[in-house]
């Protein structure tokens with residue numbers, strides 16, 4: 001049985017998994033991301049990305065893309081704290097608009113202000129954007145419709161086993177994500193070692209720091 005080799009296997013293409021893979025790719029580290037679902041969650045949990053969170057997205061070149069899904073930057077907002085839905089809030093914290101904060105931050109010269117103000121958007125929009133970027137990135141091999149089930153440790157390497165997940169629908173085709181991080185790196189031009197996504201993944205440490213031994217699977221290979 002053939003196996004895919006990767007220095008990093010990320011389980012789950014939620015916000016954390018997508019950002020981890022994009023961060024790694026930003027530093028030239030390839031990864032395989034295994035995700036049981038073939039689309040991002042319907043649950044719109046997240047709605048506030050803090051200024052520091054937006055700085056992280058800015059570093060990845062994604063701040064403007066994410067902000068394009070957000071609320072009007074001239075609109076102020078408020079956080080209401082209550083004991084349960086339907087109860088009157090016990091505390092309401094007003095939030096200046098994004099543009100108002102930009103003006104405030106521009107006047108702060110002691111380095112204490114974030115470079116980016118917060119963004120308000122649904123978790124669905126954010127998760128969908130990030131997953132599109134993961135799907136399009138040449139250093140990231142997203143395997144949707146596969147569930148991670150097992151991990152076996154051996155000296156110098158680790159075997160991970162994904163299986164098809166019955167709850168998944170047909171994965172959408174890879175498509176370039178508008179505004180996603182630029183592609184192109186040494187690893188993006190290397191040959192394929194991936195042949196069968198149902199095989200155990202062999203996670204091997206890079207041959208030397210900064211030079212991953214993993215090579216990128218062919219587009220559309222083994223899907």
Ligand SMILES: Cc1cc2nc3c(=O)[nH]c(=O)nc-3n(C[C@H](O)[C@H](O)[C@H](O)COP(=O)(O)OP(=O)(O)OC[C@H]3O[C@@H](n4cnc5c(N)ncnc54)[C@H](O)[C@@H]3O)c2cc1C
Nearest residue numbers: 012013014015016017034035036037045046047048147148
């Ligand atoms: C009501 C609510 C409001 C929130 N509001 C905010 C907010 O305003 N601001 C904020 O910053 N945060 C907020 N959060 C928190 C934020 O939504 C979560 O921290 C974040 O979504 C967690 O992301 P995650 O990637 O860790 O997990 P998830 O988004 O749950 O992603 C996990 C992924 O892993 C996949 N997966 C799981 N197991 C396997 C497996 N074995 N094999 C393959 N795939 C697998 C799942 O399918 C899923 O796609 C809120 C949370 C809730 C519940």
